[in-house]
Amino acid sequence: MDNILKYPQSTIVSRVVPKTMFYKFMEVNPRMKSRFVNDVMNITWLYKLSASSLNVTDTEEMKEIEVFVVNLKQPDCPTDLFTFIDTNMPHHIVFILIHDESAMLLINYKDWTDDTHTKFRIRQAFASPWMPVADLELSVQGQSLPRIYDNFVAQVSGIGEHKAGAMADIVALKKQIAAAEAELESLQKKMRKEPQLDVQMQMNKLVKAKRKELEELKKKLEELK
Numbered sequence: 001m002d003n004i005l006k007y008p009q010s011t012i013v014s015r016v017v018p019k020t021m022f023y024k025f026m027e028v029n030p031r032m033k034s035r036f037v038n039d040v041m042n043i044t045w046l047y048k049l050s051a052s053s054l055n056v057t058d059t060e061e062m063k064e065i066e067v068f069v070v071n072l073k074q075p076d077c078p079t080d081l082f083t084f085i086d087t088n089m090p091h092h093i094v095f096i097l098i099h100d101e102s103a104m105l106l107i108n109y110k111d112w113t114d115d116t117h118t119k120f121r122i123r124q125a126f127a128s129p130w131m132p133v134a135d136l137e138l139s140v141q142g143q144s145l146p147r148i149y150d151n152f153v154a155q156v157s158g159i160g161e162h163k164a165g166a167m168a169d170i171v172a173l174k175k176q177i178a179a180a181e182a183e184l185e186s187l188q189k190k191m192r193k194e195p196q197l198d199v200q201m202q203m204n205k206l207v208k209a210k211r212k213e214l215e216e217l218k219k220k221l222e223e224l225k
Contacts, residue, residue, distance in 0.1 A: 039077040044069040057144040064091045075099040103133045126157035166224040
């Protein structure tokens with residue numbers, strides 16, 4: 001397979017991974033197996049990013065970052081398939097999803113559930129827009145695998161520049177902000193539909209409080225960038 005992201009030759013694996021390998025080593029239920037069969041054409045392990053292949057440092061929590069290219073039979077493949085793979089694989093992963101001549105990047109920001117480093121917990125999924133394969137970019141930035149991974153998340157998510165070591169807090173804050181924005185929108189809709197003036201006034205207080213909460217969360221987010 002082509003060197004899509006133009007990474008150093010030392011990182012290229014370019015090996016097709018049979019879908020049966022996922023059935024064999026993961027607890028695949030019938031619904032998830034149908035995802036592999038019906039939605040995925042093939043999976044290629046394109047890159048292995050490690051201390052030796054990139055001449056950077058690693059940590060006990062992060063020894064490798066794998067980049068998988070997934071050729072899809074249809075562009076609207078449910079992302080729970082990639083959450084499933086990411087939760088069960090022992091390394092951090094970046095997915096390049098391809099359908100026809102278009103591609104997108106998918107990365108699940110995750111951490112280990114405990115000190116045994118046997119299972120991951122997905123914190124939040126981030127995906128880029130679909131674009132021509134030739135326009136796909138994901139630059140390697142950093143002198144350690146954790147920093148490179150955080151910068152991958154920053155690029156795919158649109159978070160952009162951020163302080164080293166702050167990504168976990170940024171992801172948590174973005175999740176809180178999204179929840180607060182949804183609550184604010186719901187409150188505003190209810191307030192507009194409320195026929196009683198006194199109830200509207202009470203709800204308006206809640207709206208103002210939620211707006212203030214949002215402002216504080218966004219301020220904290222900016223401080224981490």
